[in-house]
Amino acid sequence: MFFSQAGARPRMWEASPSEHKKWVEVFKACDEENKGCLSRENFKVAVVMLFGYKPSKIEADAVMSSVDPNTSGILLKEFLDIVRKKKEAQLYRNEIRHIFTAFDRHYRGYLTLEDFKKAFKQVAPKLSERIVLEVFRDEVQESFTMSLRAADFKEQDAGLPWWSGG
Secondary structure, eight states: OHHHHTTOOOOOOOOOHHHHHHHHHHHHHHOTTOSSEEOHHHHHHHHHHHHSSOOOHHHHHHHHHTSOTTSSSEEHHHHHHHHHHHHHHHHHHHHHHHHHHHHOTTOSSEEEHHHHHHHHHHHOTTSOHHHHHHHHHHHSOOOSSOEEEHHHHHGGGTTOOGGGTO
């Protein structure tokens, strides 16, 4: 939660021209009837083609509910925006995972208070120990051994679906 409290959000990310071209090609390939829009099922196929997984019913419902009701599906512009947001969220989660892994020097899947202090001494040496301790305490639930799990570390972006744009 310290990331969200500090206002950290996925940065605006721009696709390279070749990636943008690929997204347009996938859109066109999935627009089977050349209507200029993707149906719910065609959208699912496009996500499989671009991201390698089939969106859940909840994910598809959320995306389709954000589509202009006056159209019969997702227009190219909307599709490109959805894919960009998905890619941003994917990159952001990867960055969080990478940071946590760098902090987890013993590969335990969690951070102790000592791990946390050492990590902050390296990345923010002027930050007071009191602030580091407050951040750590905000992030962990009291238990026999105070530790911060990878899931706790990543929870800061839980509840912000990728299609919401953060």
